[in-house]
Amino acid sequence: MATPNRAAAVSHVGKIRSNNQDSGYAGRDLFVVADGMGGHAGGDVASAIAVNRIREADREYASASEAEFALQSALIAANSLLAETVFEHPELTGMGTTVSAMIRVGDQIALAHIGDSRIYLYRDGELKQVSIDHTFVQRLVDSGRITEEEAMVHPRRSVLMRVLGDVDASPEIDTWILDTQPGDRWLICSDGLSGVVKNEDLATALASRDTPRQVADKLVRQSLDAGAPDNVTVVILDIADVAPGETMKDPVTVGSAAAPLSFSTEAKPTTRTGRLSSLRLHPVRPATGPTHFEAESEDYLDELIEEDQRRVRRRRLTWLIGIIVVVVAIVLAVLFGYQWTQSRYFVGASPSGNVAVFQGVQQNLGPISLSHVYEESDVKVSELPTYDKQLVEQTINAADLASARMIVDQLTNVSQQ
Structure with a gap:
């Protein structure tokens, strides 16, 4: 049986970006997040066009x-x-957008996904990412070459392998259907949230009894507190029988799709063919903030993999050199330390019970003794007066070897008296 929707959509430009290239939509049954790429060349246009077209499916x-x-x-x-x-606006060449969307139908949800925006499901106290990132680093994670933690800080974490745009006439889009149940809380977000806020913090926010709008605002604030280097867009959907809060009576559009486009998207007469441009790399290098890339071909993918292998080799070499330096430093410190101990002398009782000159210091390093008998006299410690006997047993420090021999001579004279 179908249950009411409670939903919210929030978008923020972040702390570094100068414009919002994200778009979001929370409608009656359709929920979408798109993260545009292309910088000032049209990332905001791309996400707005995509969301405006996709929301017709609501x-x-x-x-x-x-x-x-x-x-x-x-x-x-x-x-x-x-x-x-x-095609009509060549200055926008290279623009594209990720899209993560879902439609609620009764007790099921149909989902579609391309790019690195994400869809999460919070159910029974557990947070699960149900979409798969179409990124270079995700391929590395899937192949076991790096961990999820390493992927978060990988220098190529923004390389997209699949997006909507002018690079592929038939993009590969992930679609699937999942069952829902009362109490489910769905989250769709751009990587401006998932890239800076940890999963445990996402789960904590989604676990609260706050309304979807309150949760969305809280997640955006967490991203801002973490520096918000990218635009942040959050769409929350609750599945509930009866609960206070928002019901989606009117659709909500946020981000760049909420503003009018600055140019017409209607086709203009032209003599050029409608052939799409060939696949190509579109690096985006804005002045600040993270960068989205689009990987274009297997040759480029091989190049990225080889570059990553070189990076791993460099990292291993750096670690190896660092370990060698540390080991050498420790060995040198031990050698110099031991040499210093062997420049010290003291007078004590030898294992045979005689007064002796020891070279080294009285301390031990575990089972290793830092001193040894250098010269042994004929004087028995047991024949010394009580006071002198105690001094020898406790050891007597000497400034140098000559001083140590002088102490032994004095003890010899005492024993003969």
Whole structure:
């Protein structure tokens, strides 16, 4: 049986970006987040075009399978519209966008995903990422070459392998259907949130009894507290039988899609063919903030993998050199320390019970003695007066070897009296 939706959508430009290239939508049954790439060349335009086109799919469906097909079709249509826009506006070449979207149909949800925005499900106290990042580092994680923790700080973490844009006429889009149940809380977000806020903090925020809008605001604040180097967009959907809070009576659009486009996306007459540009690398290097890239071909992927292997080799070499330096430093410290101890002398009782000159110091390093008998006299410690006997047994420090021999001579004279 279908249950009411409670949802919210929030977007923030962040602390470094000069414009918001994210777009979000929370409708009656459709929920979308798009993260544009292309910097000032059109990242905001790309996400806005995609969300404006995809939100046309916000209607009732007879089944989740029908909704899944509609979502896939909407994303492909958005991809075509982006390519047409670049064709008519060459200055936008290289723009693209990630898209993570879902449609609620009764007790099921149809999902579609491309890029590195994410879809999470919080259920029964556990947070699960249900989408898979289409990034270079995710391939490294999947192949076991790096860990999730290493992926968070990997220098190529923003290299996208799949996006909507002018690079592929038929992009590969992940679609699937999942069951829902009352109490589920769904989160769709751009990497401006998932890239800076840890999973345990996401889970803590989603576990609260706050309304979706309060939770969305809290997550955005956490990103801002962490520096917010990128735009942040959050869409929250609650599955609940009866609960206080928002019900999506009116759709909410946030981010760049909430503002009018600065140019018309209608096709203009042209004599050029409608052929898409060939696959290519579009590095985006804004003055500040993280950068999105789009990987274009297997050759480039091989190049990235080789570069990562070189980076791993350099890191291992650095660690090896560091370990060698530390070991050498320890060995030198031990050698110099031992040499210093052997420049010291004291008078004490030898194992045979005679007064002797010892070279070294009285301390031991575990089972290793730092002193040894240098010269042994014929004087028995037991024949010395009580006071002198105690001094010898406790050892008598000497400034040098000559001083130690002088002490032994004095003790010899005492024993003969």
